[in-house]
Amino acid sequence: MRPARLTVLTAAAVVAALSAVTGCSEKSDASGDGVIHVTATDTACDVSTKEFPAGKVQFEVANKGEKVTELYVLFPDGRIVAERENIGAGTQANITAEIKPGSYEIACKPGMTGDGIRQQVKATGQGATEKRSPEADAAVAAYRKYVQEQADETLPKAQAFADAVKAGDVEAAKKAYAPSRIGWERTEPVAESFGDIDPKVDVREDGLETGQEWTGWHKLEKSLFAENKIDDADKKLAETLMTDLAEWQKKVGQAEITPTSMANGAKELLDEVATGKVTGEEEAYSHTDLVDFKANVEGAQKAYELLKPVASKNDAELAKQLDAQFAALNTLLDKYRADKTGYEFTAYDKVGAAERKELSDGVNALAEPLSKLAAAVAK
Amino acid sequence: MSESVSKPEQGPEQATEEQQAKGAPSRRSVLGWGGAGLALGAAAAGGTALALTKDSDMVSAASAGAAVPFHGEHQAGIASAVQDRLHFAAFDVKTKSRDELIKLLKDWTEAARLMTAGHPVGEGGYGGLPEAPPDDTGEALGLKASRLTLTIGFGPGLFAKDRFGLEGKRPEALVELESFPGDNLDPARSGGDLCVQACADDPQVAVHAIRQLARIGFGKTAVRWSQLGFGKTSSTTPDAQTPRNMMGFKDGTRNVSGTDNAALDKHVWVGASDGSDWLAGGSYLVARRIRMHIETWDRTSLGEQEDIIGRDKGEGAPAGKSKERDEPFLKAMKPDAHVRLAHPDTNDGATILRRGYSFTDGTDGLGRLDAGLFFLAYQRDVRKGFVQIQRRLSKNDSLNEYIQHVGSAVFAVPPGVRDKDDWWGRALFA
Numbered sequence: 001m002r003p004a005r006l007t008v009l010t011a012a013a014v015v016a017a018l019s020a021v022t023g024c025s026e027k028s029d030a031s032g033d034g035v036i037h038v039t040a041t042d043t044a045c046d047v048s049t050k051e052f053p054a055g056k057v058q059f060e061v062a063n064k065g066e067k068v069t070e071l072y073v074l075f076p077d078g079r080i081v082a083e084r085e086n087i088g089a090g091t092q093a094n095i096t097a098e099i100k101p102g103s104y105e106i107a108c109k110p111g112m113t114g115d116g117i118r119q120q121v122k123a124t125g126q127g128a129t130e131k132r133s134p135e136a137d138a139a140v141a142a143y144r145k146y147v148q149e150q151a152d153e154t155l156p157k158a159q160a161f162a163d164a165v166k167a168g169d170v171e172a173a174k175k176a177y178a179p180s181r182i183g184w185e186r187t188e189p190v191a192e193s194f195g196d197i198d199p200k201v202d203v204r205e206d207g208l209e210t211g212q213e214w215t216g217w218h219k220l221e222k223s224l225f226a227e228n229k230i231d232d233a234d235k236k237l238a239e240t241l242m243t244d245l246a247e248w249q250k251k252v253g254q255a256e257i258t259p260t261s262m263a264n265g266a267k268e269l270l271d272e273v274a275t276g277k278v279t280g281e282e283e284a285y286s287h288t289d290l291v292d293f294k295a296n297v298e299g300a301q302k303a304y305e306l307l308k309p310v311a312s313k314n315d316a317e318l319a320k321q322l323d324a325q326f327a328a329l330n331t332l333l334d335k336y337r338a339d340k341t342g343y344e345f346t347a348y349d350k351v352g353a354a355e356r357k358e359l360s361d362g363v364n365a366l367a368e369p370l371s372k373l374a375a376a377v378a379k
Numbered sequence: 380m381s382e383s384v385s386k387p388e389q390g391p392e393q394a395t396e397e398q399q400a401k402g403a404p405s406r407r408s409v410l411g412w413g414g415a416g417l418a419l420g421a422a423a424a425g426g427t428a429l430a431l432t433k434d435s436d437m438v439s440a441a442s443a444g445a446a447v448p449f450h451g452e453h454q455a456g457i458a459s460a461v462q463d464r465l466h467f468a469a470f471d472v473k474t475k476s477r478d479e480l481i482k483l484l485k486d487w488t489e490a491a492r493l494m495t496a497g498h499p500v501g502e503g504g505y506g507g508l509p510e511a512p513p514d515d516t517g518e519a520l521g522l523k524a525s526r527l528t529l530t531i532g533f534g535p536g537l538f539a540k541d542r543f544g545l546e547g548k549r550p551e552a553l554v555e556l557e558s559f560p561g562d563n564l565d566p567a568r569s570g571g572d573l574c575v576q577a578c579a580d581d582p583q584v585a586v587h588a589i590r591q592l593a594r595i596g597f598g599k600t601a602v603r604w605s606q607l608g609f610g611k612t613s614s615t616t617p618d619a620q621t622p623r624n625m626m627g628f629k630d631g632t633r634n635v636s637g638t639d640n641a642a643l644d645k646h647v648w649v650g651a652s653d654g655s656d657w658l659a660g661g662s663y664l665v666a667r668r669i670r671m672h673i674e675t676w677d678r679t680s681l682g683e684q685e686d687i688i689g690r691d692k693g694e695g696a697p698a699g700k701s702k703e704r705d706e707p708f709l710k711a712m713k714p715d716a717h718v719r720l721a722h723p724d725t726n727d728g729a730t731i732l733r734r735g736y737s738f739t740d741g742t743d744g745l746g747r748l749d750a751g752l753f754f755l756a757y758q759r760d761v762r763k764g765f766v767q768i769q770r771r772l773s774k775n776d777s778l779n780e781y782i783q784h785v786g787s788a789v790f791a792v793p794p795g796v797r798d799k800d801d802w803w804g805r806a807l808f809a
Contacts, residue, residue, distance in 0.1 A: 260510045326600055353567075357601075361473060365598030375511030 027092065036121075040087070041065040045108035045117040054101040060094050061108075063087045070109040072116065075098055078109035078195055079256065085112065098258075099123045111141035135313075136259045136377070139306040142255065143262050146302055148188045148262035150248040154183030157301035158245050165220060168230050177224065179343060185292045186299030187370060188272060189265035190255045191248055200244045204282070210320075215240055234255035261376035263307055266300035270367035273297065278347045278360045289334050293359075297333065300370065301326050307377055315376040318369055325366040332362045393733045445580075446524035449495045449797040452660050453648060456528030457732065457757050458637035460616045462578040465608030465736040466585040467666065467753065469534070470592065470600040471787055477543045479809055483599045487575075487592055488802040489532070494588050497524030497799075500595075516594070519587035527579040529588055532664045532790025535574045544730050548807060550655040552663060559773035561783065568668055568786030571603045576755065578734075583611065606668060608736025608753045615732065621695060621703065624769070625671055625737045625750050626781070629695035630702055633722070635732040640808025644728040646764070647757050657806035658775040660794030662757045665731075665765040668738070668786030671751040676781045687777045689718030709772045715777040721768055729767045731756040751782065761789055 035058045042065035057083075060070045066089050073081040073095070081104065082097035101123050106115035120316055132140075149227035161180040184191055184202065192198045199207075199217040208214055223234045276282040278292040293377035304311075304322055312319035336346040351359075393731025413553070421634075447455045474480055490500040518655065536542075538549035575592055581587040586607070593602050613631025614622045616638075621629040635642050644650070651659040685691050689698050689712040697707035712719040723730050734757065739750040758764030773779065793804050 079419070316749060321598070361471075362602035364601065365473065368597035369513045375508045377510060378510045 008182050019089070019142075020290075024263070035060055037062070038071060038108065039064060040069045040071065040108040040110065042067050043117070045106065045119055047106055047121060050120065051122045051124055051335075052097050052126050055095065057098045057099045057123070058094060059106075060092065061087055062092045063089055065089060065110050065319075067110040068112055069097060070116070071098070074105045074107060076103055076125060079193060081256075091352055092147070094356045095324040096122055098124065106236055118343065123175035131257065133310065135309045136307075139259060139262065139310060140257050143304050144255075145305060146260050146306075147190050147255065148253050150183035150187045150251045150299075154180070155245060157183070158242060162242050165224075165238035168233045169236075170224060170230055172272040173230065174224050175216075176288070177221060177286055178283075178291040179190050181292060182295045182343060184208060184245075186302070187252070187263075188296065188299065189268045190252060190257070193255055194248065194251055196373045197244055197248050197251070200240060201248070204284070206281070216244070217241065220303070223285075229258050238349045258309060259307060259377045262303045263311075263377045264372060265304040265368065266307075267370045268314055269296040269300040269303075270363060270370055274360070274363050274367060277348075278363060280356075280357060283348065287347040287349045288345070289348040290333065290351075291343050294333055294343065294345065297326070297329060301330075303371070304373065307373065311373055312377040315372070322366070322373070323370060325362075329362045329366050380404075383501040396513055409681070411538070434489070436682055445526055446496050447528050449528050449529075449796060450798055452797075453532045453795045454528075454792060455495070455659070455795070456530030456578050457647065457734070457792070458578055458615055458635075458643055458663055459528055459578075460526075460637060461611040461614050461734055462526050462528070462585075462778075463580045463609070463611060464578065464582040464585050466577045466582070466589045466605065467576050467608065467755070468577075468589045468605035469603045469666075470573040470575070470593075470596060471571040471603045471642055472537065473486070474599050477808070479599055480543060481804075483596060484804045484808075485802045486595050490591055490595055491803075492590075492605045492796075492799070494519075494591065495524065495529055497522075497528050500591050501662075505698075507620070516590055517571040518586050518590075522584055523544050523674075525579040525581040525584040527577065527588060528582050529592075530576040530578075530664075530792065531809070532574040532576070532792045533804065534570060534572045534574065534788065535630065536570070536792050544668055545605075545807065548655065548657060549650075550658055550791055552649075552653070552762060553789065554761055554766070556665070556766065556787055556789055557768055559784065560781055561773055561781050562787070563576070563604065563785055565789050567658065568604045571787050571790075574664070574666070575598060576734075582607070599679070606738060606753050607740075607787075610737040610740050610753055612735045615656050615734070624735075624752055625673065625739075626676055626684070627686075627692060628690060629637075629703060630688070630690075630717070631733055631735075632690075632695060633707075635730060642730070643732075646759055649759055654718050655791075657789055658793060661758065661791045662763045663764070664790045664792050665756045665758070665761060666788045666790075667754040667755075669752045669754050669783045669785050670749070671782050672781045672783070673748045673750055685711075686713050687717060689713070689716030713777070715775050717778045718799040720771050720776050726768050726771060729764055730765045731758045731768065757792070 005190045011054065019211075036052060036059045038059055039046040039048075040061055040063045056323065059071065059073070061084070062070075063069050068089060069087050070083065070085045071087065072083045075081060082095050084093050084095045084181055087093045104121050104123065106119045106121055109116035157176070160178040161173060161176035162175050188202075191202075199212070201218055202218070203212070203214065205214060205222065220234055220237055220241070223229055223231070255317055273293050273296050278288045278359070280287070282292055283289045303327070333345075334340055336351070337344055385627055400442075417473070420602060447459055449455060472480060474483070493500050498515070499515035499520060504513045504515040504517030504520050507513055528694060535549070535553055535555055538545045538553070540546045575589060577585040577588040579588070589605065592597050593600075611622050613634045615634060615636060617636060621632045621634075626632050629659055635646060647662050649655070649658045649663070651660070679687075683691060684700075689707070690696060690703075691698075694701070695703040697712070698716070699711035700706075707718060708723065709719045709722055719725060734755040736752045736753045736755070739748060741749055745748045756765050773784075793807060796803060
C-alpha cells in the first residue's frame with residue numbers, strides 16, 4: 001500500500017559526501033570523478049553528460065527554477081534507483097547511487113508532481129560496483145532466497161483460496177483467506193518495489209484511484225466477510241489474483257536488494273503495522289489484522305537477523321535493543337493466539353481499545369530503534 | 380460594557396521580543412560557533428551533509444532574551460512568566476528497569492537542555508546519513524527559542540511497590556485525588572507515571588518539544604494522553620490585564636506572582652522540612668481538564684454570568700468594586716459565587732499557583748464546542764492546596780452547572796536541574 005521505495009543508496013554516499021565536504025568533488029565532468037551535473041529549472045532538466053561509466057555515481061543537482069523540485073534516477077521499468085525530494089528553489093543537493101551498466105531515465109519534477117521532465121542516460125562498461133563486506137553480501141543473498149521462498153510458498157496457499165472461491169464455498173474461502181496472505185505480508189516492501197503488482201493484489205477500497213478497477217485480496221475479502229457471497233465476478237477475480245501473484249513469483253528474484261534497502265524494508269514493515277494493522281483498517285471485513293501484523297513482524301525480523309552480523313559490529317547497543325524489542329512484541333502478539341506455532345489469532349474487532357494502545361506502544365518501541373538499522377548497516 | 384474590552388492590549392513581552400529579534404543572532408550563526416564541533420563530529424561519524432540547502436534566509440535565533448534558563452534551583456515553567464502556548468503530555472513508563480528509566484531521564488534532560496536553548500536535539504534535523512531518519516524532527520528549525528520551558532513531574536504510579544524501588548520515597552503529600560462530586564473523569568485523559576509540561580510563545584515549539592521527548596521515550600515510555608492549550612488564563616506577572624478564559628472572564632487576578640518569593644516559599648515550593656528531601660525546591664502539580672458547556676453559558680444572561688463568577692465581565696472588578704485589582708469584598712458576592720468560594724479567605728488561606736490554558740479540541744459529535752480550561756495548579760501540598768479548594772468548589776460553586784471536570788492527574792515536581800551534570804530526578808534515584 002505504499003509507493004515503491006527501494007533505494008539503492010549505499011555506503012558510497014558516505015564517502016562521496018565526505019569528499020563533498022572537503023571540496024574534492026568540485027570537478028565538473030563525469031569522466032574523472034563520476035559527478036554528473038543536473039541543472040533543473042521549472043521547464044528543463046539538463047544533464048551534463050548522457051553517458052557515464054557505471055559504478056558509484058554522484059549526481060549534483062542545482063535547482064535554478066522557482067519551484068521545489070525532485071530528482072529521480074529510474075530503471076527503464078519505472079523502478080526507482082535513487083531519489084531526492086524537496087530540493088528547494090536556488091538550492092543544491094547531491095545524490096549518490098550505485099549504478100549498474102544499462103539504460104536509465106533521469107527525471108526532474110518541478111513542483112514535485114507529475115511524471116517530471118525526463119532524460120535518457122546510459123551507464124557504460126563493467127563499472128566497479130561498490131565493495132561490500134562478505135557479511136553484507138551474505139545477508140543480501142540469504143534475504144533474496146527468503147523472499148523467493150515466501151513467494152513460492154504463497155502460491156499454493158493462494159491457489160487453495162482461489163479454488164474455494166471458484167467452487168463457491170464461502171466458508172472454505174474465508175478460512176483460506178488470511179493464510180494466503182502471510183508470505184506476501186512478510187516481504188511486502190520487496191513486492192511493492194514492483195510498482196504494478198501491489199495495486200492489483202493488495203489495494204484496499206479506500207486506496208483506489210478514480211477509475212481504478214478494484215481487484216485482489218481485499219475485494220474478495222469484502223465479498224466473503226461483509227456480503228457473505230461469491231458471485232461470478234468474484235470467481236473471475238480469484239483467477240486474476242492468481243495470474244498477478246504468479247507474475248510476482250516470477251519477478252521477485254530480480255528485485256534490487258541492498259543491505260540498506262533490507263533495513264529500510266524492515267522498518268517499512270513496521271510502518272505498515274503502525275498505520276494499517278493497529279488501526280484495523282487493513283482487514284476491515286475479515287478482522288484478520290493480527291495475522292498480517294505477525295507476518296509483517298516476522299518479515300522485519302528476518303531482515304534484521306540477517307543484517308545483525310553487520311549491524312552489531314557497528315552499533316552493538318542498537319542490536320541489543322532490537323533483540324529485546326522484537327522479543328517483547330512477539331510476546332505481546334502471543335497473547336492473541338492459543339497455539340504459538342499457528343496463525344489463528346484473535347479477531348481484531350474483539351481487541352479492545354486499551355489492548356490496541358498496548359500493541360501500538362509495542363510497535364513504536366520496536367519501530368523507533370529499527371529506523372536506525374539502515375544507518376548502522378551503512379556505516 | 381466597559382471600553383477596555385475592545386482595546387487590544389500589547390503585553391510588555393511582545394514589545395521586548397520584537398526588539399530582541401532585531402539584534403538577535405540567527406540560528407545559523409548559533410550553529411556556526413556551537414555547531415562547528417557538531418558538524419565535524421557528524422562528518423567523523425559518517426555524516427554526509429547531503430542536503431546542501433544554502434538557507435541563508437533562515438532567520439532564526441536562540442536570542443538571549445527569548446530563551447528561559449534551563450538550570451536553576453527550581454524548574455522553569457512554574458514561577459516563570461506564563462507563555463502563550465502549551466503542550467502537556469502524560470506518559471506511562473513501560474520499562475521495568477530502573478536503570479533504563481534513569482537513562483531515559485538523563486536523555487530527556489539533555490534534549491530539554493538543548494531545546495529550551497533553541498537548539499535541535501542530537502545531531503540536528505538534517506545533514507546526517509541519508510539512510511537514517513534525522514535525530515531532530517525539524518519542525519522547529521528556524522524558529523526562536525520562544526521562551527520554551529519544559530517541566531517534568533512524577534506521578535504516584537512511579538512510586539508503586541515492586542516497581543523501581545521508590546516506594547519509600549513517595550511523599551506523603553502526593554495523594555491520589557479523591558472523587559469530587561460532579562467529576563466525570565475519562566481514564567484515557569487521566570493519570571500518568573510522568574508528565575512534561577511544555578510552555579512556549581510559539582505552539583510549534585511546544586509541540587516539537589513534546590514530540591522529541593515522546594520519540595526518545597518510545598520503548599521506555601508511551602504517551603498516555605496529551606493536551607494542547609492556547610491563551611494563558613492566568614498570569615504569574617502582574618500584567619496590565621489578566622487574560623480571559625473561554626467564558627470571557629478574567630479569572631486569575633489574584634494569582635501568585637512569580638517574583639513574590641515569600642509567597643512562593645510559603646505556598647508553592649516544597650520545603651526542606653516537608654518530609655521528602657529529594658523534593659525540596661520542587662512542587663506538586665494538579666492537572667485537570669475542565670470542559671465548559673459553552674453553548675449554555677453563552678445563553679446565560681450577563682447579570683447571571685457576573686453573579687456566578689463574582690466579577691464583572693468588562694473590567695473584571697470584584698462584585699461591588701470598580702477596578703480589577705481592587706481588594707474583593709467577598710460578602711458582596713453571592714454565597715455560591717466562584718471567586719468567593721475559591722478565595723484563600725474562604726479556604727483557610729489555601730493558595731495555589733495557577734498556570735492554566737484554554738483549550739479547544741474542535742467539536743464533539745453533537746456539534747458542541749469541545750472547549751474549556753486545562754487547569755494547572757502548583758502547590759506545596761496537594762492536600763492543603765487543590766484538594767481543600769476543590770472540596771468546597773465541587774460542592775457549592777454555581778459555576779458547576781456550566782463546567783465538568785473530565786480529566787485529572789497529580790504529580791510530584793522535582794527541583795530544578797542545577798548544572799550540566801545534573802538531570803531530572805537525580806535526587807530521587809540517589
